[in-house]
Amino acid sequence: MRLKVSHSTSYSYEPAKSGLIQSLRMWPSVYAGQKIIDWRVDIDAPSVRRGASFRDGAGDLIETVVIRGPVEQVTVRVSGEVETQDLSGILRGHVEKVPPLAYLRASRMTRADPALAELSADVIASTGGGLDAAHGLAAAVAEAITYQPGETESDTTAAEALALGRGVCQDQAHALIAMAHCADMPARYVTGYLHATADGTLHQASHAWAEIHVDGLGWVGFDPANRCCPNDLYIRLGSGHDAAGAAPIRGMATGQGAETLAVDLHVLDASQQ
Amino acid sequence: MSQNPISRYFNEMYQGDAVRPPYRGLEDWSRDMPAEFRDMKQSEAEALFRRIGITFAVYGEGGSPDRLIPFDMFPRVFAADEWYRLERGIKQRARALNAFLVDVYGRGEIVKAGRIPGRLVYQNEAYETAVCGIVPPKGVYSHIVGIDLVRTGPDEFFVLEDNCRTPSGVSYMLENREIMMRMFPQLFQENRIAPVETYPGLLKRTLASVAPKKCDGEPRVVILTPGHFNSAYYEHSFLADMMGVELVEGQDLFVEGDFCWMRTTEGPKKVDVIYRRLDDPFIDPLCFRPDSMLGVPGLMNVYRSGGVSICSAPGAGVADDKAIYTYVPDMIRFYLGEEPILKNVPTWQCAKKDDCKYVLENLGELVVKEVHGSGGYGMLVGPRATQSEIELFAAKIRERPENYIAQPTLALSTCPTFVEEGIAPRHVDLRPYCLVGEQIELVPGGLTRVALTEGSLVVNSSQGGGVKDTWVMAE
Numbered sequence: 001m002r003l004k005v006s007h008s009t010s011y012s013y014e015p016a017k018s019g020l021i022q023s024l025r026m027w028p029s030v031y032a033g034q035k036i037i038d039w040r041v042d043i044d045a046p047s048v049r050r051g052a053s054f055r056d057g058a059g060d061l062i063e064t065v066v067i068r069g070p071v072e073q074v075t076v077r078v079s080g081e082v083e084t085q086d087l088s089g090i091l092r093g094h095v096e097k098v099p100p101l102a103y104l105r106a107s108r109m110t111r112a113d114p115a116l117a118e119l120s121a122d123v124i125a126s127t128g129g130g131l132d133a134a135h136g137l138a139a140a141v142a143e144a145i146t147y148q149p150g151e152t153e154s155d156t157t158a159a160e161a162l163a164l165g166r167g168v169c170q171d172q173a174h175a176l177i178a179m180a181h182c183a184d185m186p187a188r189y190v191t192g193y194l195h196a197t198a199d200g201t202l203h204q205a206s207h208a209w210a211e212i213h214v215d216g217l218g219w220v221g222f223d224p225a226n227r228c229c230p231n232d233l234y235i236r237l238g239s240g241h242d243a244a245g246a247a248p249i250r251g252m253a254t255g256q257g258a259e260t261l262a263v264d265l266h267v268l269d270a271s272q273q
Numbered sequence: 274m275s276q277n278p279i280s281r282y283f284n285e286m287y288q289g290d291a292v293r294p295p296y297r298g299l300e301d302w303s304r305d306m307p308a309e310f311r312d313m314k315q316s317e318a319e320a321l322f323r324r325i326g327i328t329f330a331v332y333g334e335g336g337s338p339d340r341l342i343p344f345d346m347f348p349r350v351f352a353a354d355e356w357y358r359l360e361r362g363i364k365q366r367a368r369a370l371n372a373f374l375v376d377v378y379g380r381g382e383i384v385k386a387g388r389i390p391g392r393l394v395y396q397n398e399a400y401e402t403a404v405c406g407i408v409p410p411k412g413v414y415s416h417i418v419g420i421d422l423v424r425t426g427p428d429e430f431f432v433l434e435d436n437c438r439t440p441s442g443v444s445y446m447l448e449n450r451e452i453m454m455r456m457f458p459q460l461f462q463e464n465r466i467a468p469v470e471t472y473p474g475l476l477k478r479t480l481a482s483v484a485p486k487k488c489d490g491e492p493r494v495v496i497l498t499p500g501h502f503n504s505a506y507y508e509h510s511f512l513a514d515m516m517g518v519e520l521v522e523g524q525d526l527f528v529e530g531d532f533c534w535m536r537t538t539e540g541p542k543k544v545d546v547i548y549r550r551l552d553d554p555f556i557d558p559l560c561f562r563p564d565s566m567l568g569v570p571g572l573m574n575v576y577r578s579g580g581v582s583i584c585s586a587p588g589a590g591v592a593d594d595k596a597i598y599t600y601v602p603d604m605i606r607f608y609l610g611e612e613p614i615l616k617n618v619p620t621w622q623c624a625k626k627d628d629c630k631y632v633l634e635n636l637g638e639l640v641v642k643e644v645h646g647s648g649g650y651g652m653l654v655g656p657r658a659t660q661s662e663i664e665l666f667a668a669k670i671r672e673r674p675e676n677y678i679a680q681p682t683l684a685l686s687t688c689p690t691f692v693e694e695g696i697a698p699r700h701v702d703l704r705p706y707c708l709v710g711e712q713i714e715l716v717p718g719g720l721t722r723v724a725l726t727e728g729s730l731v732v733n734s735s736q737g738g739g740v741k742d743t744w745v746m747a748e
Contacts, residue, residue, distance in 0.1 A: 021528060021559065021570045021571045022559075023559045023560070023571060023574055049529050049530050050530075051529070051530035051531040051532075051578075051580075052528065052530070052531050052532075052571065052574040052575045052577075052578045052580060053578060054574070054577050054578040054579075056403065056405075056406070056577065057378075057402060057403070057404070057405025057406040057407070058402065058405070062574060062577075063574075064528065064571050064574040064575070066528060066529045066530070066571070096405075097378075097379070097405040097406035098402045098405040098406075099381055099384075099391065099395050099405075101391045101392055101394075101395035101396060102395040102396070102400060102402045102405070103402075104392070104395075104396050105396050105398070105400075241402070244563065250559050250563075251559070252558055252559060252563075252570045
């Protein structure tokens with residue numbers, strides 16, 4: 001499928017910030033499921049300096065943006081087209097240097113508590129290991145944490161989300177990572193875009209899911225929010241140990257100004273244009 | 274002075290009543306020193322240390338930053354041939370540790386070969402996935418390797434631990450020598466003692482030699498300190514002075530374009546090599562701990578795109594973990610194809626069932642340490658512990674076995690030391706500082722720590738330890 005993305009993230013500061021730096025991880029992953037037709041990341045702000053660009057060990061392209069103040073507003077504008085293919089969630093042909101075992105380590109967000117460990121153990125008891133177990137864990141997360149926006153914060157941990165029983169894709173992905181770790185399966189957080197869900201409902205949003213490393217298959221994506229593996233309706237951007245580590249934009253501003261965020265995002269079927 | 278001939282501890286100066294050759298130059302000096310003169314010199318030394326303000330805790334052990342670490346005037350001495358062997362052993366170890374770091378952030382051959390368990394490396398808290406695939410300039414991750422050694426006999430040396438991040442204490446090595454030379458110039462005329470004063474120059478050369486490829490011209494080196502609240506701040510500013518480089522805090526640096534810059538009154542100056550004295554999690558809030566204000570936002574991106582060198586390189590800590598330590602002899606064989614010159618202390622890992630059982634059954638004879646601990650805290654010295662202390666520790670080990678390792682209580686060598694009653698043997702260890710850049714260098718000397726309490730084997734300054742000047746006799 002050919003997906004067309006236009007995504008703008010605007011930060012407004014009142015009063016103006018005296019300076020700003022961002023680390024961007026906003027380029028589609030290079031792997032067999034994605035062919036990049038065209039992709040641009042533009043920064044709208046006065047006095048922008050871009051640089052320190054590289055591909056990290058996890059395969060993500062990273063770039064640094066520095067904006068000298070005063071900064072009242074900065075907009076990060078992503079536009080591009082990607083030809084996607086349904087690989088049933090398998091991240092085939094992705095070049096990376098981080099050993100899977102490094103993704104068995106929990107962060108503050110993905111640390112398992114007894115409840116997560118128990119839920120994980122229940123799934124493993126009935127599914128055994130491998131791919132079945134990974135599917136089972138994803139299904140269990142979807143059952144245990146109902147998708148409901150507005151109930152959790154960006155720093156809600158996997159354990160807190162499970163206790164609450166509600167959350168967003170970030171919380172579900174964190175919980176799935178924690179449970180996979182309990183089953184001794186490497187797991188990580190993935191960010192990207194979603195065009196629509198399998199039933200055709202347009203989604204058109206930034207999205208997050210988890211990848212679990214399955215023996216024999218390598219990394220496989222699981223999206224508990226939509227109870228499926230990422231297919232050609234998804235664009236994969238980057239990964240990390242948790243949401244903070246995988247964040248498409250990580251920034252820091254100097255000065256006292258309050259921040260207002262506005263996002264405009266379209267993920268369209270390019271053939272319909 | 275009569276020595277105890279039946280002591281199980283190796284006395285570095287006396288074999289029975291005979292003085293070992295390297296200490297001969299100190300025999301008359303120490304024997305003929307009148308008590309009043311000694312006391313006068315001791316207070317003179319103390320005044321000198323206070324004046325230069327060297328009052329920080331050794332090895333970042335915490336404790337009061339204003340406390341003066343006791344300086345013992347009796348030097349600790351190595352013969353040239355003893356040192357030659359140590360030097361080869363230390364350099365060998367530093368080479369292997371660096372080869373290991375390049376490997377585990379690269380292809381992981383040592384893991385694939387089954388020589389070290391992958392989990393121990395990759396699940397280690399000090400393993401930084403952010404630097405996977407990076408080969409720093411000259412293939413060096415750890416540019417200053419501090420190797421803690423103890424001696425148990427004429428030819429018996431053991432490595433207690435490796436310090437691959439930012440080992441501190443080298444300013445003591447330099448200041449101890451400086452003060453000894455000022456107080457006892459004659460000793461330095463009568464004895465041929467190898468100089469340690471070359472250290473700052475060698476350190477600067479080492480740091481400059483790992484400047485990034487993008488650096489053309491003379492590399493600008495800076496020392497990045499967490500600030501004057503840090504217990505080793507004195508050392509940071511001392512080394513900056515001695516090397517003639519800028520001492521900066523995070524706020525003095527900024528990232529723009531492909532490089533890292535230093536703010537100066539004459540405008541921004543590009544920085545090529547950062548000798549950082551702060552830990553990985555605090556280097557860059559955009560990569561590591563987002564709440565850290567000590568580092569430089571964006572620095573890791575500049576580092577990873579080859580715009581600046583960071584010493585030690587982020588991620589170096591995975592090589593000096595106490596659980597990894599057990600495998601250093603294997604690293605030496607694997608990467609260098611050589612037999613280790615320096616021995617490891619036999620170590621039981623409580624994470625292993627059989628080891629744990631043995632440790633719990635023999636706590637009274639063992640030294641137990643936390644895997645990630647340092648500074649002599651969270652440690653049990655079996656032979657000196659009470660029954661209730663041992664029981665308390667056993668409970669801790671049972672609760673989190675993977676958190677502990679145990680080693681036999683080593684019979685640390687002693688060196689004559691000035692004490693209340695005169696001169697008496699006290700236990701010592703040694704930390705030499707090996708420099709790794711384009712070349713590998715080791716100044717002949719190091720920091721000797723001494724356990725000032727009679728019978729004590731714990732040399733940490735937080736536990737009543739002091740320091741000594743360390744001599745290596747020139748051939």
